[in-house]
Amino acid sequence: MDFEAFTAGLEPGGLRNTRDIGILICYMLTRINKPFSSEELVQIIHLNGMANFFDTMASVTELIKCNNIRKTDENTNLIEITDNGRLISQQLSSELSLSVRQKAIAAIMKLTERKQIEKENPVNISKNENGGFDVNIRITDGLRDLMSLTIFVPNLTDANAVKNKFYDNPQRLYSIMLAAVTGDNKMLEEEIEENENE
Numbered sequence: 001m002d003f004e005a006f007t008a009g010l011e012p013g014g015l016r017n018t019r020d021i022g023i024l025i026c027y028m029l030t031r032i033n034k035p036f037s038s039e040e041l042v043q044i045i046h047l048n049g050m051a052n053f054f055d056t057m058a059s060v061t062e063l064i065k066c067n068n069i070r071k072t073d074e075n076t077n078l079i080e081i082t083d084n085g086r087l088i089s090q091q092l093s094s095e096l097s098l099s100v101r102q103k104a105i106a107a108i109m110k111l112t113e114r115k116q117i118e119k120e121n122p123v124n125i126s127k128n129e130n131g132g133f134d135v136n137i138r139i140t141d142g143l144r145d146l147m148s149l150t151i152f153v154p155n156l157t158d159a160n161a162v163k164n165k166f167y168d169n170p171q172r173l174y175s176i177m178l179a180a181v182t183g184d185n186k187m188l189e190e191e192i193e194e195n196e197n198e
Helices: 003-007 018-032 038-047 053-065 083-095 098-120 156-168 170-182 185-197
Strands: 069-071 078-081 123-127 133-140 145-153
Touching: 018 038, 018 053, 018 069, 018 078, 018 083, 018 098, 038 053, 038 078, 038 098, 053 069, 078 083, 098 156, 123 156, 133 156, 133 170, 145 156, 145 170, 156 170, 170 185
Parallel strands: none
Antiparallel strands: 069 078, 123 133, 133 145
């Protein structure tokens, strides 16, 4: 079997054995310190080039089998660290490179922040009766709507692109719209310039 197939997407310094991947998983769950989706954890590790998808899945299975992590009672897709797993993290996480540990925590924080943004700012995509799709964007402060906007797009691909772009920075859209409707040209120019510089 081609070795390249198992290392595709693995970045330099990425983990190549299930033992190290298991340590990383224990480290990540210890740092999160709350139940986390096993699927999302595997995706974070794989998509950030820290380890191969199949090795990561095998590590999760082995950690559960050895009672280092466990599925929660409420949701079997959520996993949490056990006392054994915490001990592994405490004693062995220093064997992982600092860059891998930092990348793992940064990726988890980014996903957690994104999920919070999605929770507080719902986007609803619905088929328009005349064809195309309506994308309804709501920006809230957690308690009430600050802005609601519906955008028509011709197809589902564009609808999902609008949704994803909005979630990249909902505050930017709000600031641009607020500046536009209040006639604050200076603020509008600053927001547009900042958007172009990203």
